[in-house]
Amino acid sequence: MVEPSYVPVLPTTRAAQLAFSHLDARVRRRIAPLWTVVPRVGPERIRGTRPIPDPDTDPVGLRSWLMPRMNSLIEVMADAGGWVDTAHVEGLLEASATSLWQLATKSSLRLVTGPERDPSQQRYIADLAFLGGRGLGLRVLLDEPPDQAQATELRSLVERLRQPPALLDLILDVGLVLDPLQSGRTALIALDLLAPLLPWRTVVLASGAFPRTVEAAAAQPFRITARHDWQLYRSVRAARPDFPRQLTYGDYSVEHVCRANIAPARHTGPPAWGLLRYTTAESFLLARAPTRGRNHAFRARATARWIVEGGSFRGVDGTGLSAGEQWLHSCAYGDGPRGFGNPEKWIQVGHNQHMNFAVSQLTTAG
Template identity: 25%
Template structure:
């Protein structure tokens, strides 16, 4: 069972996030368990079709998990974004294939499911539970909150598991910074509505206030965006009416949704996302197509001068920011800075939780 200072980040399984996890210190890895979302097959917009088959999309998954995680303790795996109809050429379910590839590398996976998943998906989850005996993660969201007990009862029966073997994720997805009090009341209400709340192996609360895009933020300055999920979780700690305090979870430096844009029309803006006590600091530049990637030097210089910069020794990411500010390395690209922002965020939240006076 996770303690109250544990952390469950939700990571979309792309190269930036994979490297961010790989470069995380072992000390920090010990204090978190990532929930990994396998992203959809990239789309070939020019030819109006998927870029590859599911076999090719997943072919290196075992090596990716081993290189990025490399720990004996399990991680959560969710195929939320894959089409339910996807099957490999040998007709295996993608979950079965990923489990097999991960097992060969010594990586243990706890499958994640929910009330909207297909019978085939849940059958694969059930088979994973029977074979691996690692339990199951159930992720509740939106419409599930109307009648949680009924939703859970049906799913437990389908999976043939008991609450003691289940990690329960309450996922509020996007939470607006302007609705802080309403968010707290809703979360307390949902958690308190769960029968036998203390029986579940773990109770995890996830949400994010990170915007889907940053088009409304000004250029060439550092703008703070409130980390509403963290502010809300801190408030929950002090809420005497909550029946069980959940483990903290978030979506790191991204929004809960998944948006894939046509690269032919995409106009990316240089930005570095940096997590601090109650905010993300967004150092935003201009269009990369028009102004190039060297903008990242100035963005990093601004961050290293900021009073809440943690210093180059804080994490792998902070060293990269420091080196970029000094022009000791190249400016990188969007993937580089997703890697850097995610690595710093993971490190920061682990440290933040470890020093938080949770009872």
């Protein structure tokens, strides 16, 4: 895998996979996604904890659900590199074994484990990574500043897994960023404490700032919220300009950091509204759009026009745009009930535009 300049942390949803597949090839070469396999059933998982008992008690159901999704991911990624975290489904080894083996041996993706996980699962993922020959990602969750005990735990994990440092990637996952200063301190402690432990192949700093909910959306349908994840990365780079190796930027694109911890929704019908998303240099533009009701297509197009005509949209004439921006432009100035999208399409468009923009921004920032 070519050293990436950007690591988007994405759930294995259809919208995210389509967004990646529609990226220009030149952009895809700069990106190495960290895919997190969403759970099949049950309540939302809490970061860093394993639900006991496991809510998914149906091995046959999990196997038939997981295999086509992992085959789809392998097809979407083709020869592109990245990582895949299977923490939510690897508990039932007899059900997930075939899919995990295919990920390890028939794709360019690297498997991921972490210090907080069950030792038997850590060993199993490391053995699969050895068979694949591409190495292993170690994802360290930084919901709190790490201490010396966690550094010892990480070193012990590496020793137990017996993977050479040249095939190990350190993924420092800060999670949700509400306060860039506080999260920045956590990230710096992690870099100073954990990064020097080994000559890691890759060091990624990932965090997310996209809001989970948009408060008072009905009364305030248009919102602007800060990209605290980008602010965090810049502050860390400024504080450690002599970091001995490339520190790769990662974010959660245009979804909340817990999105990959939630099983697919089983709606009885389409939601009444969704969000159009657009990423700018320092913020996310969020626009509430209806999916049904009187004149809903016209109102959704008007919502897209708020983004396109808001002053932050790149290429106001509709040329030279990413696939996501092209779609927003067409939606804004289209007509009639066809082609204005739905919540899943809007998330796909948001991911595509964001990933394009992040690569461009990193290139400009150097």
